[in-house]
Amino acid sequence: MEDKTVKSVLLVFAMEAEAQPLIQALGLKEDAPPKILGPAPCLTFSGSHEGLNVHVVWNGKDRETGVDNVGTVPASLSTYLAVMAFKPDIVISAGTSGGFKAQGAAIGDVFLGTAVINHDRRIPLPNFDKYGIGYSLCLATPGLQSSLGLKQGVVSSGNSLDYTDKCMSIMEQHGVAVKEMEAAAIAWACNLFHVPLMCVKAVTDIVDGDRATAEEFLENLHSAAAALQSTLPRVLGQLAGRKLGEL
Numbered sequence: 001m002e003d004k005t006v007k008s009v010l011l012v013f014a015m016e017a018e019a020q021p022l023i024q025a026l027g028l029k030e031d032a033p034p035k036i037l038g039p040a041p042c043l044t045f046s047g048s049h050e051g052l053n054v055h056v057v058w059n060g061k062d063r064e065t066g067v068d069n070v071g072t073v074p075a076s077l078s079t080y081l082a083v084m085a086f087k088p089d090i091v092i093s094a095g096t097s098g099g100f101k102a103q104g105a106a107i108g109d110v111f112l113g114t115a116v117i118n119h120d121r122r123i124p125l126p127n128f129d130k131y132g133i134g135y136s137l138c139l140a141t142p143g144l145q146s147s148l149g150l151k152q153g154v155v156s157s158g159n160s161l162d163y164t165d166k167c168m169s170i171m172e173q174h175g176v177a178v179k180e181m182e183a184a185a186i187a188w189a190c191n192l193f194h195v196p197l198m199c200v201k202a203v204t205d206i207v208d209g210d211r212a213t214a215e216e217f218l219e220n221l222h223s224a225a226a227a228l229q230s231t232l233p234r235v236l237g238q239l240a241g242r243k244l245g246e247l
């Protein structure tokens with residue numbers, strides 16, 4: 001990959017509660033006229049931070065139910081369209097996640113992704129098995145990781161808040177540290193454009209713990225979003241003006 005200087009970053013969020021704190025803290029403005037036309041449901045916001053052009057795409061709300069468009073399908077659509085619109089040097093999949101205490105995760109931690117996989121695409125046919133897992137490396141950022149003191153690990157995506165025994169065995173095989181619902185789809189779209197991906201994921205619940213996920217998630221969503229918000233500007237500050245190869 002060409003060692004370009006990082007001048008613009010696109011952050012992809014699934015939930016409004018995850019995106020809003022950063023939009024407010026950086027004073028990002030909704031792009032008007034819109035950079036992405038309907039019927040795609042995503043919304044974009046832009047501004048700058050420490051000389052970096054910062055763009056946010058949020059997947060928007062589902063027309064039928066009014067809830068955030070979480071999961072892999074809207075995430076790949078938003079990423080594809082926003083990468084075309086903004087041509088970022090780096091994409092960041094940002095949001096909340098379930099953490100594995102076996103990999104050192106605790107509520108409120110913010111993890112950097114080393115790689116992404118899918119845990120709910122089980123296709124036991126030649127080559128489709130590998131396609132299903134969709135293992136994809138994240139941009140290596142060892143300097144950034146150590147200077148911000150972030151934990152790191154493999155991020156696994158699937159379209160359910162819970163998991164089956166088979167999902168769990170795939171996550172264990174890959175030493176997954178955080179489980180969420182979008183990163184692998186975002187990686188798929190990034191790979192089409194050869195744009196490097198980082199994942200920054202705050203932990204709302206413990207996957208290998210004993211609490212009900214939905215309850216623990218709702219209880220910690222706002223504190224995890226705050227942890228995410230305090231970390232993301234520091235991540236952006238580390239990227240500004242640096243070369244991809246020196247992160």
Ligand code: ADE
Binds near residue numbers: 099160161207
């Ligand atoms: N987002 C936050 N916690 C999650 C979990 N346990 N699974 C999937 N997505 C999540």
